[in-house]
Amino acid sequence: MIFKLLKRLRTTAVKRRINILGVGFDNLTIDEAVNAAVELTEQGGYCVTPNPEIVFIARKDAEFADAVNNASLVVADGIGVIYAAKILGTPLKAKVTGIDLAERVIQRLAEDNNNRGVFLFGAKPGIAEIAAANLTAKYPNLKIAGIQNGYDYEERAVIDRIAELNPAFAFVCLGMKKQELFMAKAFSEFKPRNVTCLMAGLGGALDTFAGTVARAPESWRRLNLEWLYRLIKQPGRIGRMIKLPLILILALKERIFGRADNI
Helix, strand or coil: CEEEEEEECCCCCCCCCCCEECCEEECCHHHHHHHHHHHHHHCEEEEEEEHHHHHHHHHHHHHHHHHHCCEECCCCCCHHHHHHHHHHCCCCCCCHHHHHHHHHHHHHHHHHHHHHHEEEECCCHHHHHHHHHHHHHHHHCEEEEEEEEEEEEECCHHHHHHHCCHHHHHHHEECCCCHHHHHHHHHHHHHCCCCCCCCCCCCHHHHHHHCCCCCCCCCHCCCHEEEEEHHHCCHHHHHHHHHHHHHHHHHHHHHHCCCCCCC
């Protein structure tokens, strides 16, 4: 029922999406994605940033796939998705990482003196507070509308709190799948309540903004090797990182034996 409603409510500047192994991506540059996201802070919606792991899970989990594909904005956060799109013959303009998108939206909101502010939801207790301090130090005009950690909360209470505050932008950093399902549910309730907040599923972004997890140096990012840097720093991620080469194999298989049209 929720996902039928979402299909009617979905608001996006992009009318045609490119189907990459079952996930529809908006074909945008980072500048275009930021513009679309800023528009959505006045209209309401939610943004997802699928990487190869999310694509794989969506292929096996219909509820999760609906949450991803019914998002208002879907951008490719992972070089594996970009390469898969090329193999399939439907190239995407650019990789758009969630953290880059989030920071540029925050910058725009601060420059515009948007008084609805930003809500930070997720991470361990205390992390969002540090992230908020760092962000407001960098962007003095940024308003923090509210903070909620991702360990000690009640879903209904958080949905109601965001609805009451109606911030321009809400980080939802609960980890893959959990955050997408939360946003899909929340958005289905926000629209009838005239809540115009844009939510974005941003995984570990709060840890990065707090400085507790270091991002790859710019030189690594320019070479599209951020995934390798994270693997070196966190060898335990090998099971997740293996999805990067596997998505290329799957894309090649679909290219040879038939693939879906754009959606």
